[in-house]
Amino acid sequence: MAHLAHYKRSGAAPMLAHYERRAELERGYSRENIDASRTAENYAIGADSPQALAAALRSRVDAAIAAHEADSGKAIRRDANVLSDWVVTLPKDCPRQDARRFFEVAVDFCRERYGAENVLGGFVHMDEATPHAHIPIVPVRDGRLRAARVFTRSDLQRFHKDLGRAEDAALGRHVSVELDPAQQGEKQLSHLGQAEYVAAREEAARAAERAAAAESAQRAAEDRLECLQRGVEDAESLAAASLGEVRRVAREGGWAGGRERAARSRNQELRERAEALRGACDAARGRGDSLEAEKAGSPAAIQDLERGVRRLEGEHRELARRVRALRRERCELGGRVRELERRAEQLRGLLDRARGRLEGLAGRLAGLLTSAPDLARRLRPGSAELLRSWGMLPQAQERRRGRGMAR
CATH class of the missing domain: 1.20.58 (Methane Monooxygenase Hydroxylase; Chain G, domain 1)
Incomplete structure (x- = not known):
């Protein structure tokens, strides 16, 4: 099983100290979940020692921050994630003799997935209850620190299945990298008291x-x-x-x-x-x-x-x-x-x-009708008769028969 955590600039230094067990080794600090007698069994993948890998990782984080600020032209935000960490736990069905190979495959898988320049190696802790590896990743994309673009939703959804296939192919047998929902719920509830x-x-x-x-x-x-x-x-x-x-x-x-x-x-x-x-x-x-x-x-x-x-x-x-x-x-x-x-x-x-x-x-037509009688008088007699037939001129009085005879 694996889970991912992100750390801001203020949280990166404590995590690097945790990787190399600095407090335990230098100041004799002890914790209940760490067996100091087994701390010597811890080792690094990609470097000669956890201390050497932690030093290289510090330099890589500082260089990534400087490149980000140079590219953006301003200081990096205080809430920006500068370091991400995949914690991969050794499955119960993986034999202890295959543990080192299992963790090496996990580191190589992350290097191929996120870029070898961003994944310098891994820290394997054998002194806790369950052996596990911390695989730090500097989330750089296109010259800037962009964790949201490196760890997309689809990437997180496929991570366990893809890692499981890589482990099965490398080990030649199936190991339970991904727990089913019932096993996950049981694992989480196993840490709780009755109340x-x-x-x-x-x-x-x-x-x-x-x-x-x-x-x-x-x-x-x-x-x-x-x-x-x-x-x-x-x-x-x-x-x-x-x-x-x-x-x-x-x-x-x-x-x-x-x-x-x-x-x-x-x-x-x-x-x-x-x-x-x-x-x-x-x-x-x-x-x-x-x-x-x-x-x-x-x-x-x-x-x-x-x-x-x-x-x-x-x-x-x-x-x-x-x-x-x-x-x-x-x-x-x-x-x-x-x-x-x-x-x-x-x-x-x-x-x-x-x-x-x-x-x-209409105005022109009205004017034409008004001037029609005068126009008819100027025209030949046939035109006057035509206008009378249209009702535009009054009818002429009928001449009496025999008028000339009376005279």
């Missing part, structure tokens, strides 16, 4: 209840997301109305801002729903963080909680991706609505110009 065990079980039950509540909140957030997606689809249908429909509404005099108000109202509704969804996601993420903190105090439920937290984190990432997609769709919808508004404004301008031209033509 602590009962308290841990109760705390695990409470943490499980809170995890269920977080999952319920997650489902509610998903439901809100689905509603938001339907709203976006409705808004897209509104934005996809053809320009012919817009013209028809404008010709019929029905474009009085109704469509614009509807589109803007729908867009505002989408914004409010997106804000509510982001709030729900943040709340769910906060609950996931609190569960992560509670998980550390509940060793009996650690594996179940880790799986639940990973699942929630995956769902959170998926929700965030969907929210980003919806934001893009909302922006596109806003662009379409603005395009429709621009076209409608153009149509209103065209209608206004057409109306002005029609009014001008």
Whole structure:
């Protein structure tokens, strides 16, 4: 089994002293978990002695800090991790005669995984209850100290399985580098007294209840997301109305801002729903963080909680991706609505110009009708008769028959 720890600049020096047992050897310091009679059995992999390896490691850490500051142009942050440490424990099913080979394979595995320049060797401690090796790693990536980029989530998830395969291939037999969840829980609980065990079980039950509540909140957030997606689809249908429909509404005099108000109202509704969804996601993420903190105090439920937290984190990432997609769709919808508004404004301008031209033509026609009688008098008699037939001139009085005879 292996676990990883990170140390800042202030914590690196004490760890280096721990590696070489400086306090025990120089000042006679003793601890309950260290058997001083077996300290001489400790050894280093990659150097002649633990002291020589510790000195080389100090120089490497100092050089990495100097290179980081030169590249960034500023002093390294006080909370930056300058040293990481994989602690690899000798499995119970690995014979003691294979212990040295087991630890050498572990050091070579880390050198290949993280770079030989960052892994100078390993410190093997045989004077504690279980033999184990400290494999210090200077987390340098692209010339800077970046532990988060060196030890990624996928790297940590695969570490035990990859190390187990390397050990099996080198030793020619299977050794249990990775414990199953039941064995891990049993190992952690074996260090607790009866009262602590009962308290841990109760705390695990409470943490499980809170995890269920977080999952319920997650489902509610998903439901809100689905509603938001339907709203976006409705808004897209509104934005996809053809320009012919817009013209028809404008010709019929029905474009009085109704469509614009509807589109803007729908867009505002989408914004409010997106804000509510982001709030729900943040709340769910906060609950996931609190569960992560509670998980550390509940060793009996650690594996179940880790799986639940990973699942929630995956769902959170998926929700965030969907929210980003919806934001893009909302922006596109806003662009379409603005395009429709621009076209409608153009149509209103065209209608206004057409109306002005029609009014001008009507004025000209009225003037023409007013001057028609005078025009008819100037024209030949046939034209006057034509205008009378159209009702534009009064009818002439009929001449009496025989008028000339009466005279």
